[in-house]
Amino acid sequence: MPVIFEMLSYPFMQRAFASGLVLAALLAALGIFVTIRKMSFFSDGIAHSSLAGIAIAVISGLAPLPVALTWALIVALIIWRLERSTRLPSDTLIGVFFTASMALGVVLMSLSRGYQPELLSYLFGSILSIQTRDLLTIAVIAALVMIWLILSFRQLTYLSLSEDNAAVSGINVPVQTAALYVALSLATVLGVKILGIVLVSALIVIPPAAGRAMTGSFRGYVVAALVLAEIMMVAGLTVSYLYDLPSGATIVLIGTALFFLAAGGRWLRTVLTA
């Protein structure tokens, strides 16, 4: 126990836990809709696209997080607009923008000479280096997205399960879809700060994937996904602190273990009740 108290006495760990707990809940809640709508490639694409925003910030001397957020927002809205006007499948559009944006980021980074610590921290995440300014940005954006999510939860669920019926019932499907894209891109870029471009999708996909193996009701599914996301974050940060492991990768591995436990539990229940 003393080592836990010691861990929590460090300001950088306090900031890591605060930002991690907020973002784990937010990304898992959005992840529920990502998994229903089978759009996990979207969050992956947005995360990779943010590299161009980070590169622009690095070569122009600006703070990376706000620039990456703005860039991701623009990419998300362009994808939404093109989905509606071109009728191209969204994974095709995401594939185009994801690779183009990533390529732009690599070219821009090559223009900046010398070692790029910011680039590495965004590629693999650096939750322990979260500053108070970052924490405030995360808190404000997460609060706004969460309020929208709570207010739109029923509508989002209905349109994710049955878009035509949702439209007939009067839900503004294009606007709610655009809002989901915006919320998801903002939350994904905030998550990039914690887990990095490469691993952020884990916080969006793993908790809902593990949660659905544990319950037959939607209410249970939402609760399970949120609780598992928080366990993943707390256990991941604690284990990485105790054993001096990279925090982002440890969080993902703990989440993967939870997923297999949930899947195994479901299999066992099926066998026992058969």
Place this chain on the structure above:
Amino acid sequence: MPASSRKTNNRPADASNDRNHGRVHLHSIVEHKDALPAISVQNVSVDLGGVHVLEDLTFAIPQGDVVAILGPNGSGKTTLLKAMLGLIPFHGEIRIFGKHLHAVRELIAYVPQRFDFDREFPITVGEYMDLARHRHTPPDRIASRLAEVGLPATLLDQRLGSLSGGQMQRVLIAQALLNNPLVLFLDEPAANIDISGEATFTGILKDLSKRQDVTVVMVTHDISMVTGLVDHVLCLDGRMLCFGRTNQVLTEKKINEVFRGDSAGRSH
């Protein structure tokens, strides 16, 4: 002016006005619904991806009737239904009780042909049905709608994905009825129902039409569903081949003309 050159007219000028006085209008529509056709379609054409799918359709559906839209695969049946529901753009004018669709959304309901969802998805029947309304619906009200379509209240806590095709279809109808609609649109309602369930299903639709005065518009290519249930038929093959009372319009010759030997359309 030909319909195809007409400006898309699915958002007429009085639509915002309608919305502003939505509650008053809905009340007045319910009171005076018998004075107007439930649905009036005027010079409606639909182009999808540069292809003429529907051409210059004009007809009116009386309140409380059961209407079948008949035609072979690819004749534009579902496209017409989606145009009437405001789900796709169209040229011409479609009115429900004399109002634009946006003003009367609360009075209409829709049961799609296929409900494509992940059968392993964790959601109960009660939870899914509850989503149809903007506010939470008490479980006893949901249960009473389930009872109307012949399903037990015990189904409320059952996982939606565990239902059979026929049960799912009835659940979707019960969900559509939660808002007490005046017009119910169904796309191939018998597609997932076996022969034994078809009679129950026909009874449900008859009850809605005759006892609850709900106008039922259904797309089907199953002639056996039409006999004894449907008041009006609309035969479609991109354009309107026939429209009128079933016993006057649906002759053997017309069926052959509409389906051109398509055995799926003759009977089930």
